[in-house]
Amino acid sequence: MQRLLRRARIPPVRTAPARTAPARTATVRTATVRTRSAAAGTAPLGLLYERHGEPAAVVQLKNLEVPKLGDCDVHVKMLAAPINPADINMIQGTYPLLSPLPAVGGNEGVGEVQEVGRRVAALKPGDWVIPADSGLGTWRTRGVFPEEMLLKVPSDIPVLCAATLSVNPCTAFRVLADFESLAPGDSVIQNAANSGVGQAVIQIARASGIKTINVVRDRPDLPKLVERLMGLGADHVVTEEMLRKPEMKYIFKSTPRPRLALNCVGGKSTTDMLRHLQPKGTMVTYGGMAKQPVMVPVVSHIPQSAFIFRDVRLRGFWMTQWRREHAQDREGVVAMMDALCQLIRGGQLTAPACTEVPLQDYRTALEASMKPFVSSKQILLL
Ligand SMILES: NC(=O)c1ccc[n+]([C@@H]2O[C@H](COP(=O)([O-])OP(=O)(O)OC[C@H]3O[C@@H](n4cnc5c(N)ncnc54)[C@H](OP(=O)(O)O)[C@@H]3O)[C@@H](O)[C@H]2O)c1
Numbered sequence: 001m002q003r004l005l006r007r008a009r010i011p012p013v014r015t016a017p018a019r020t021a022p023a024r025t026a027t028v029r030t031a032t033v034r035t036r037s038a039a040a041g042t043a044p045l046g047l048l049y050e051r052h053g054e055p056a057a058v059v060q061l062k063n064l065e066v067p068k069l070g071d072c073d074v075h076v077k078m079l080a081a082p083i084n085p086a087d088i089n090m091i092q093g094t095y096p097l098l099s100p101l102p103a104v105g106g107n108e109g110v111g112e113v114q115e116v117g118r119r120v121a122a123l124k125p126g127d128w129v130i131p132a133d134s135g136l137g138t139w140r141t142r143g144v145f146p147e148e149m150l151l152k153v154p155s156d157i158p159v160l161c162a163a164t165l166s167v168n169p170c171t172a173f174r175v176l177a178d179f180e181s182l183a184p185g186d187s188v189i190q191n192a193a194n195s196g197v198g199q200a201v202i203q204i205a206r207a208s209g210i211k212t213i214n215v216v217r218d219r220p221d222l223p224k225l226v227e228r229l230m231g232l233g234a235d236h237v238v239t240e241e242m243l244r245k246p247e248m249k250y251i252f253k254s255t256p257r258p259r260l261a262l263n264c265v266g267g268k269s270t271t272d273m274l275r276h277l278q279p280k281g282t283m284v285t286y287g288g289m290a291k292q293p294v295m296v297p298v299v300s301h302i303p304q305s306a307f308i309f310r311d312v313r314l315r316g317f318w319m320t321q322w323r324r325e326h327a328q329d330r331e332g333v334v335a336m337m338d339a340l341c342q343l344i345r346g347g348q349l350t351a352p353a354c355t356e357v358p359l360q361d362y363r364t365a366l367e368a369s370m371k372p373f374v375s376s377k378q379i380l381l382l
Pocket of ligand 1: 084085086167168171192193194195196197198216217264265285286287288289290291317318319320371372373374375377
């Protein structure tokens with residue numbers, strides 16, 4: 001990891017404690033949303049929700065009005081945008097950040113600049129852009145956004161990589177870089193290893209010489225999934241049940257015990273991962289897919305008592321918060337994006353396994369994104 005960081009000219013960042021705790025529910029800054037009732041051939045389309053609820057019930061495809069291009073604005077034609085768990089939670093109204101209603105869904109995606117206001121200096125028509133922060137509303141065919149809400153990305157990377165770059169690969173990069181100083185040969189353990197973040201962790205770790213122990217849920221087509229993750233560079237893939245078995249010790253004959261555990265799930269899975277962590281190791285929680293609390297054995301009669309006898313560290317990470325804390329650190333953000341784009345160009349970081357869905361079929365995509373064991377990111381083609 002240090003090698004990758006040096007290449008990216010990023011000093012290992014120590015995460016400073018947030019100055020203020022994020023509000024339980026905050027509102028994001030978004031571009032203005034106005035809808036048009038009449039269908040017009042050239043009107044942009046967007047996936048809009050006017051109230052919170054189950055996505056397939058509240059999200060509707062509507063004509064949108066594009067506001068007039070201001071001096072500091074950029075007119076963007078969106079190309080592709082994924083459906084991520086956070087997008088679903090925002091629509092349900094259960095995410096700590098909520099967009100003012102009505103809102104266009106989607107926080108991630110890539111678009112092509114069509115036109116820029118006369119005070120826009122850093123972007124020009126033809127450039128590719130991604131959201132600089134959460135809440136852009138990317139599930140739309142076109143939009144006018146303030147320049148500061150956009151980040152330029154190179155247009156020589158595959159469109160699906162660009163569309164899925166700003167959330168999961170950045171999260172994978174940060175959790176690998178910011179919590180433990182990992183060297184080639186060290187190992188990391190993670191659950192939900194087939195998630196978008198998990199796939200990026202496997203690939204970035206592999207490019208840095210770090211071994212990965214990957215935990216997934218059992219399923220009928222497990223061998224196929226194992227093969228796919230091994231193809232990405234995973235060193236070991238185990239199911240949640242296997243993680244609890246004494247046979248895990250065979251893994252640690254060839255791979256050192258992990259110094260870092262990455263938790264996307266919560267509940268029992270965290271207890272099981274902690275059992276294998278080195279003393280004074282760190283577990284970073286960045287997701288809560290099981291919707292269960294993190295469970296840590298603390299009492300002294302449990303031999304693996306994580307807190308008392310092994311002094312493990314429990315940390316949390318939120319990419320949105322990292323971006324806000326690094327809003328003035330342009331160099332750091334650019335270095336991270338450059339490092340990720342270099343990996344993409346070198347074929348070491350690919351887009352997550354995905355299903356490309358035309359915008360009109362958004363309901364199918366929303367439903368698929370919420371089903372278990374799909375192992376495929378739904379990406380709306382705009
Ligand atoms: N903190 C941050 O900054 C940050 C950034 C990015 C993502 N995230 C969070 O990370 C999580 C993953 O995001 P993603 O985009 O990578 O997701 P994704 O590609 O849609 O994958 C979802 C993953 O969650 C697993 N999963 C779903 N329900 C589960 C359950 N009940 N128990 C165990 N595993 C379950 C799925 O496994 P199966 O195949 O077994 O269903 C799959 O591996 C989400 O919670 C997201 O909000 C956080």
